[in-house]
Each structure stands twice: as structure tokens, then as C-alpha cells.
Amino acid sequence: MVEDRLAALGRRPELIAGLLGASAFIVLAASQGGWEITSWAPAGLFMLGLLVAAGLAYRRRLRELDPWARAAMLLLAAFVAWSFASIAWAEVEGTAWDGANRALAYLFVYAGFTVVAWRAGSAAIVLGLYALGLAAVGAIILVDAAGSGEAALALVNGRLAEPTGYPNAVAALFIGGFWPAVHLASRREVPWFMRGLLLSVAGFLVQLALMPQSRASLLVIGFALLVYMLVTPNRIRAFVFLFLALAATALAAPAILDVFAVASDGGDVGAAFTAAAEAMLLACAGLLAAGTVIALVDRRVEVDEATARVAGRAGVVVSIAAAAVGIGIAVAAVGDPVDWAGDRWADFKGDYDKGGFGSSRFSGDLGSGRYDFWRVALDDEFATAPLLGEGAENFAVGYLRDRDTTEEPFYPHSLPIRLLAGTGLVGTLLFAGFVVAAAGAALRTRARAPDPLARGVAAIAIATAAYFLLHSGGDWLWTFAAIAMPVLAWLGIAGGGLRTREPVAPAAPLGRPARAGIAVLVTAAAVAAAASLAFPWLSARLTDSAAAGWPADPEKALSRLDSARELNPLSARPDLVAGTIAIRDGDDGAARAAFARASEREPTNWYALLELGTLDIAAGRREAGVARLREARSLNPDEPLIAAALRRARGDDPLTGVAIDRALVARVCSRVGPSQGTRYCSE
Numbered sequence: 001m002v003e004d005r006l007a008a009l010g011r012r013p014e015l016i017a018g019l020l021g022a023s024a025f026i027v028l029a030a031s032q033g034g035w036e037i038t039s040w041a042p043a044g045l046f047m048l049g050l051l052v053a054a055g056l057a058y059r060r061r062l063r064e065l066d067p068w069a070r071a072a073m074l075l076l077a078a079f080v081a082w083s084f085a086s087i088a089w090a091e092v093e094g095t096a097w098d099g100a101n102r103a104l105a106y107l108f109v110y111a112g113f114t115v116v117a118w119r120a121g122s123a124a125i126v127l128g129l130y131a132l133g134l135a136a137v138g139a140i141i142l143v144d145a146a147g148s149g150e151a152a153l154a155l156v157n158g159r160l161a162e163p164t165g166y167p168n169a170v171a172a173l174f175i176g177g178f179w180p181a182v183h184l185a186s187r188r189e190v191p192w193f194m195r196g197l198l199l200s201v202a203g204f205l206v207q208l209a210l211m212p213q214s215r216a217s218l219l220v221i222g223f224a225l226l227v228y229m230l231v232t233p234n235r236i237r238a239f240v241f242l243f244l245a246l247a248a249t250a251l252a253a254p255a256i257l258d259v260f261a262v263a264s265d266g267g268d269v270g271a272a273f274t275a276a277a278e279a280m281l282l283a284c285a286g287l288l289a290a291g292t293v294i295a296l297v298d299r300r301v302e303v304d305e306a307t308a309r310v311a312g313r314a315g316v317v318v319s320i321a322a323a324a325v326g327i328g329i330a331v332a333a334v335g336d337p338v339d340w341a342g343d344r345w346a347d348f349k350g351d352y353d354k355g356g357f358g359s360s361r362f363s364g365d366l367g368s369g370r371y372d373f374w375r376v377a378l379d380d381e382f383a384t385a386p387l388l389g390e391g392a393e394n395f396a397v398g399y400l401r402d403r404d405t406t407e408e409p410f411y412p413h414s415l416p417i418r419l420l421a422g423t424g425l426v427g428t429l430l431f432a433g434f435v436v437a438a439a440g441a442a443l444r445t446r447a448r449a450p451d452p453l454a455r456g457v458a459a460i461a462i463a464t465a466a467y468f469l470l471h472s473g474g475d476w477l478w479t480f481a482a483i484a485m486p487v488l489a490w491l492g493i494a495g496g497g498l499r500t501r502e503p504v505a506p507a508a509p510l511g512r513p514a515r516a517g518i519a520v521l522v523t524a525a526a527v528a529a530a531a532s533l534a535f536p537w538l539s540a541r542l543t544d545s546a547a548a549g550w551p552a553d554p555e556k557a558l559s560r561l562d563s564a565r566e567l568n569p570l571s572a573r574p575d576l577v578a579g580t581i582a583i584r585d586g587d588d589g590a591a592r593a594a595f596a597r598a599s600e601r602e603p604t605n606w607y608a609l610l611e612l613g614t615l616d617i618a619a620g621r622r623e624a625g626v627a628r629l630r631e632a633r634s635l636n637p638d639e640p641l642i643a644a645a646l647r648r649a650r651g652d653d654p655l656t657g658v659a660i661d662r663a664l665v666a667r668v669c670s671r672v673g674p675s676q677g678t679r680y681c682s683e
Helices: 002-011 013-030 037-057 067-088 093-115 120-145 167-185 192-210 215-231 235-264 269-298 305-334 337-348 370-384 395-402 415-448 452-472 481-496 512-549 554-567 573-585 588-601 606-618 622-635 640-648 657-672 676-682
Strands: none
Touching: 013 037, 013 093, 013 120, 013 481, 037 093, 037 481, 037 512, 067 093, 067 415, 067 481, 093 415, 093 481, 093 512, 120 167, 120 192, 120 269, 120 452, 120 481, 167 192, 167 215, 167 235, 167 452, 167 481, 192 235, 192 269, 215 235, 215 452, 235 269, 370 395, 370 415, 395 415, 395 622, 415 452, 415 481, 452 481, 512 554, 512 573, 554 573, 573 588, 573 606, 573 657, 588 606, 606 622, 606 640, 606 657, 622 640, 640 657
């Protein structure tokens, strides 16, 4: 039997590539969503390996690809190249390198899944198993929290934050698995016993996505559902399964939303998780039964083609009508839409609601700091360099200089604005061109594929991408590889090889010198790409290891930081960590040397200048120390620690590095609260 299964896999090599890729996505999901370089960089190397293998196995496929898919790959490659070029003019070169490398890893995903010759059945298996794997990750989180004395560690401000550490990303992650689950549950081609299970998984995933209480997700999913209903084949059947999943979620919603209320009131969070888990289990059991019964009945009901066409058109009409009714109800509820929009805009321009959110995160106003993020990104950074941008991922430095809030975001919480500020009009147009071309290739598959299952796979890709792009318009989901990579993979599957094509005439064989030259170029590019990903990744791993292990073995920690510094010549982080360790050890000389190196590598790093200034003052070099502190203040004018250091520099009680370290840790703990990522706050 094992031999038969291996032989079956050998006849479907695309299934091997897909399962390996989907497994990597699940691993990323369980690894804080893959937002840290120690997660997404090795995943990028893995995807590079898959791309190389796929390129060798399907090397004659490029001429067969849809022109739109080829254009998408070229445009994304051009965007990656532009991101690397932006290192030359970025204020923080190491951050720009990270941003370019992340885009490079995403290119490998899209190209690798596009090059493979996909069959609809294989694609459906990969999508279904991905949804099941994501549900398993969510189930583990829920079981661990239910009844646990440490259930609150799964939350941030009362909202589910695991496995990514960021509630909005949790919602997006699980909704990303919802689309393949709910659609495949509606497909007659899927075995009947799997359809009920997939419907249950779809309900479970959307219920998990409700637990973070992401207002952006709740707003966006309505538009994504409309897109899904417009592009999905067999709309009536798809609507039935969609309705069942959402109805079950509505029944379980009170218990799910109660977790936030209990956490906000300081109640028993473990018990609230248990109640939510029980409600979700009942809802999913009902979905399993309903989906199985419908699947069994569906096997015995045949619908002729004419009826199917009429039903499909009726589905479009119903979807549009439902959207119109929803808009009408919303208008009636809010009253004058102009006044309502003006009030919401005033909310949005403010900070978080100081009065709190009450019993639900869905209440309260729309303030969040995003208006100020976007103001700085567009009015200051983009306006300064509209064509080139400030450099990939270089938003944080400019925001600290010009902010009107107390927030310290790394990203402007909007993918379009992130592109404009970081890569300018050139990079933004290249990326927009990629999106249009990739979506065009998927839509052409949806329109032309003779196989209904292939059209369904394309619909899954389009709906997933629509949700991701809409939600990314107001959030930093691009940073989470576990969210972005599957979107690109499904677009690659849909645009790259699901529809029948006319045979392509064989190309004229290349001469041996030409083949050798191409092989050398491809090999050199692969080696360079691997090195670009590997060096910063290894540097980050060594730095993390040193930070965690220095109390037990300081000498080994410093050796690792030396290696990390050599592996990534653009990053100041190894020296910042070395300086912080030296401060905690009371070695001012080593701390000064480390922070000086960090400042040399990253002149805009206010923290390094703050530490150097306090060290100078402690050593009696008051004038030099104050000069450094003023330079730090010019980079971060509203930082209270810099103001305190300058104020105390005139007296006999100057601010110390130890006090700075404690204050920064306390700041993180007060903002985030107890969570899996801030266990150190209780130490």
C-alpha cells in the first residue's frame, strides 16, 4: 500500500511541491505568524529550494504559462530589485535589506507555485489540507487556554493574540484558511465524508477569527464575501455552505465575544475560554452533521446545465441584492450618511478611545493612531522622495521625528502607504502592476477553465487575495509571512496552470554554450539570493541566542554577537544587544564601544545615542554627553527618556543605562500586558 501511494505521488509531482509548501505555511503560522526574520528567512530559503526543483522539473513550462502570469512574475521580480536598490538611499540600510529580502522570499513563493503544472484535484488537496492544518493550530491554542490558569497569556488587551502575537493578524490568518475550507465543502468533486469535515473546519476558523475582535476584519470580510459570491462557480451551493458556516458562528458568537469582556473585567479567563470552546464545539458538530447530510443528498441530485446557469445568475443577483439591502440597513441605522462619515472621520483622526471599549472591542470609536501614521508617511516621507521613497521599510525613523502620538510603530499600518513611503511611485507602480497581472491571470483561469473544480480553485485564490489586500489597506499584514505567503501561493496556482492550453510548438534547441551560460547565470542568481537571505537570518539567530543565554555564559554570548556582527554588516542590532548586556554587567567601557559601533552602523538610532550620552555624562564628559543627547532628541523629540536624561544631566543624579533599560521594559509591559511574548514582565 505504501508503495502504491508513493507511486501515486510520483504521478502527481505537483502534489509533492504543494504539500511541502503548505506544510511550511502551517509551521510559519505556529511560529508567531512568521513575522520575525528567524522564521520568514529560512522559509524563504525553503521556497527557493522548491522553486529551483520546480524550475528543473518544469523547465519547458515558461513558454506555456499565461502571459499575465509571466508578466506578474516579472513585475514582482522588478519590485524586489527596486527594493534592493533602495538600500543605497535608505537611512537605515539594515532595515531596507530586511524589507527587500522579505519581498524576495515572497517572489520565490509566487514563482514556485506558478511554474508548477497544477491539476485541479491536486490543488484542491493542498488547499484542503492547509485549512485542516490551520484549524489544528487554532485547536491547540484553544485547548491550551481553556481552563488554564495562564489563559490570559493568549490575549493582548483581552483579544486573542496567539499564534501571531498581534490580534488583527490572528483574524486575518484564520480567515485565510476559511475560504478554501468553505468552498471545497461545497464542491461535489470532494468526497462526501470530507465535505462535512471541511464545513466544520470553515466554521471553526471563522469563529477563531472572531475572537480577536478585529474591527478591520469585520468591515473587510463583507466586501470579500461579495467578491467570493461573484467569482465562485455553483453559487447557490456555495451560498448554502457559506450561510451555514456564518450562521453557526453567529450562534457561538456570544460565548466567543465574552472572553474579551471577562478579561477586561479581570474575571476567570480560563473559564471564559472553556465556555467559548464548548460553544464552538457544538457549532462545529452541527456543521459536521449538516455538511455530511447535504453532501450525501447532493450525490443523488443531478442538475442540468441550463438550470445551473440560471442558478448561477440568480446567485449573482441575490449577492448584489443582499449587498444593496445591507447598505440600505446601514444607512438607515446611521441616519444622515454625510454627518455619520464626518463623525467617523473625526474619530479616526484621534487616538484610541480613552473611555475604553466596554464589553466589546467592536464598540468605541475608530481612533487608533493610524491617521497620524499615514500623515507622516505621506506628508513627510513620500512627499520628500515621491519617486524613490525613503527606502524599503524605513518608516519608523521618520515617524519618531514627526509623530503626534506616543506610538512607536515599525510600519505605517497600510500596505499601499507602506509602498509609497518606502519605495516611492516606482516601487508602488511595480507592485500594483504585479497585483493586476496576478489577479488577471487568476480571473482568466476562472473564466476559461473547462473544469468546474479548477474554476473553484481560482475563486478561492481571488477571494483570499481580495480579503488580504483589503485588510492590508489598513494594517501591516504584509509583514506576516504566514498570511502573505499562502495568498501568493494560491494566486500562483490559479494563474499558472489550471486550464487546458493548446500545445506549444517546441522551441528551437539552444546550443551548448547558450545552455551553459544560462545555467551559470541561474546558479549565480540562486546562490546570491540564498546568501542574501541566509546571512541576516544567521545573524539574527546568533543575536537572539546571545540575548537569551548571556546570564549563563557571557563569554559565549559575546562571541556569538561578534559573529552576528560580521554576518550582517548593515545591522546595528548585534551591537545594541552587546551594549545592553554590558550595561547590565556594569561594564561601561564595553557598553560605550558597542553603542559607538551601533551608532556608526546606524546613525539615526536614537537609543544608541541616548546610551552613549548617559555614559559620557557618567564618565564626567558632560558637554559631549549633552551633545549626544541633543542629537538623540532631534531624532526622537517626544521620547520622555531623552528629556529626562537632558534634565538630569544638569544635576548630581544623571540618568543611568540601567534605569533606561528598566524603563523600556516597563513600557512594553504596560502597553502589551501579560502575554506569551512578555512573560519576562512578571520576573
